[in-house]
Amino acid sequence: xxxxxxxxxxxxxxxxxxxxxILVLVSAARLSTVADFARFSAxxxxxxxxxxxxxxxxxxxxVLRRGEGDTVRGACRSAVVLTxxxxxxLGALLAAACLLVPGGTARALVxxxxxxxxxxxxxxxRYAFSTLHQPHLALGSDLVRLVCVLGxxxxxxxxxxxxxxxxxxxxxxxxxxxLSAALLHRSTARAPSQMRPMLRRGxxxxxxVVEFGVGNASSQLSxxxxxAVGSPLLxxxxxxATTLFGPLNVLFTSATSFGPPLLGRIGxxxxxxxxxxxxxxxxxxxxxxxATVLALLPGRVGSELLGDTWxxxxxxLPATGSQYAxxxxxxxxxxxxxxxxxxxxxxxxxxxxLCAVGLMAAGYALGGVPGAAWGxxxxxxxxxxATWTRVARIRRRKPxxxxxxxxxxxxxxx
Numbered sequence: 001x002x003x004x005x006x007x008x009x010x011x012x013x014x015x016x017x018x019x020x021x022i023l024v025l026v027s028a029a030r031l032s033t034v035a036d037f038a039r040f041s042a043x044x045x046x047x048x049x050x051x052x053x054x055x056x057x058x059x060x061x062x063v064l065r066r067g068e069g070d071t072v073r074g075a076c077r078s079a080v081v082l083t084x085x086x087x088x089x090l091g092a093l094l095a096a097a098c099l100l101v102p103g104g105t106a107r108a109l110v111x112x113x114x115x116x117x118x119x120x121x122x123x124x125x126r127y128a129f130s131t132l133h134q135p136h137l138a139l140g141s142d143l144v145r146l147v148c149v150l151g152x153x154x155x156x157x158x159x160x161x162x163x164x165x166x167x168x169x170x171x172x173x174x175x176x177x178x179l180s181a182a183l184l185h186r187s188t189a190r191a192p193s194q195m196r197p198m199l200r201r202g203x204x205x206x207x208x209v210v211e212f213g214v215g216n217a218s219s220q221l222s223x224x225x226x227x228a229v230g231s232p233l234l235x236x237x238x239x240x241a242t243t244l245f246g247p248l249n250v251l252f253t254s255a256t257s258f259g260p261p262l263l264g265r266i267g268x269x270x271x272x273x274x275x276x277x278x279x280x281x282x283x284x285x286x287x288x289x290x291a292t293v294l295a296l297l298p299g300r301v302g303s304e305l306l307g308d309t310w311x312x313x314x315x316x317l318p319a320t321g322s323q324y325a326x327x328x329x330x331x332x333x334x335x336x337x338x339x340x341x342x343x344x345x346x347x348x349x350x351x352x353x354l355c356a357v358g359l360m361a362a363g364y365a366l367g368g369v370p371g372a373a374w375g376x377x378x379x380x381x382x383x384x385x386a387t388w389t390r391v392a393r394i395r396r397r398k399p400x401x402x403x404x405x406x407x408x409x410x411x412x413x414x
Contacts, residue, residue, distance in 0.1 A: 006262055009135035013126065014254040016142040018246070020149060021048075024169055027153040031160050036104065040162040043108040047119065050090070054120050056212040057205035058083050058198065059127035063260045064338060074191035076128035080184065082195050083124035084117045091116035108162040115170025122173045125180040128188075130261050137183055145176035204342050211349040238373065241313040241320040244294050248287055248324050252331045255279065259335050273336055273395065277388075280332035284325040291321025312369070319373035326380035333387025340394045348390065352383035 028040045058079045065072050095113030098106040122145060129138040149172040156168060197203065259279075266272045295317050302310040337345050356379025363375025 006135050009139050011254045013139040020146045036162050039105045052212050056208040060208050061204040062127050062131050070191045073188040074194045076131050077188035078194040080124045084121040087120040088117040108166045111163045111166045118173050122177040141176045141180040145173050148172040148175050207346045214350050214353050241316040245324050276332050276336040280329045283328035287324040287328050316373045319377050323377035323380045326384045330384035330387050336391045
């Protein structure tokens with residue numbers, strides 16, 4: 001597959017996956033009462049966290065592998081098998097723990113535990129197809145899942161219980177999983193199993209899970225915390241502003257999750273880094289353009305999108321647009337670091353995630369909600385500068401030819 005076609009398929013696949021999640025929530029909201037939708041959302045948030053952990057532990061280290069031999073094919077098959085087995089064990093524990101707890105939320109969590117191997121297994125196959133340079137198969141799998149889940153939810157009655165909706169949503173991914181597994185088996189049937197390296201202490205996935213936890217939990221909890229002790233408007237305004245930049249989150253996720261196999265096609269390391277820098281400039285320009293478009297929206301259109309939250313969110317568009325432009329540069333910097341030396345990203349994520357929280361709190365103390373937004377923007381800018389400074393240092397220190405990046409080839413974690 002040509003590089004341009006592969007890029008389009010990867011971005012489209014991520015877009016379909018994000019659209020599926022959005023439409024699931026919209027469908028559940030239309031089918032549920034307010035109380036039941038709150039329970040469904042809480043359970044879906046648990047799934048979202050588990051999905052992020054699964055992708056960080058198995059998916060992201062997998063896409064850093066290069067080559068097309070039996071080793072890579074075996075790693076792809078082993079990653080999917082390990083994900084299904086681990087999610088089955090975790091799901092059984094979750095179901096057993098919630099089985100004796102009363103309430104609709106507990107019943108929905110029991111069902112989530114039962115369908116967890118299906119939904120996480122289908123997501124793991126997407127990473128395997130990307131690593132095998134077959135993003136069109138990942139796109140096909142997600143399209144099948146989108147059609148199945150919307151079809152299954154569309155025939156549910158209004159007032160369906162959260163447990164029922166979780167069961168319908170989870171089982172609707174089964175056709176996509178079976179189809180993807182059959183296609184993956186054709187490519188990896190004779191490859192050796194490689195599950196043991198993913199369980200070792202030095203596996204990259206453990207570091208990426210910590211990065212996921214620090215990067216996501218710190219920002220989410222800090223916003224909620226300031227909303228609790230300060231103004232609830234802070235949470236609504238920042239949530240509303242970041243919701244408007246949802247399409248850019250799709251692009252950023254595509255770059256970090258599926259960028260390494262595409263950039264790996266470039267043989268020379270220097271050219272790869274230049275291509276990543278060009279991608280950073282392109283994504284930053286897209287962020288600025290998108291912020292400009294949102295700023296020019298008539299108030300009536302904005303109110304249709306966010307309702308009463310629109311005026312507060314619109315006031316934050318300059319700061320949030322600047323934040324996303326800086327995030328584009330920082331995301332591509334982290335992508336470059338993962339291709340050069342994946343073990344260098346953890347310290348940056350920890351230090352500058354905490355730095356962003358501190359700057360947001362300081363901004364809120366000095367300038368209220370707009371100050372908090374500009375504090376987040378400054379934190380993203382500092383993180384972007386740090387990532388590319390680290391890239392430049394590694395490039396000066398490492399003029400040697402490219403070597404395949406695998407968990408086994410890397411030195412033990414300090």
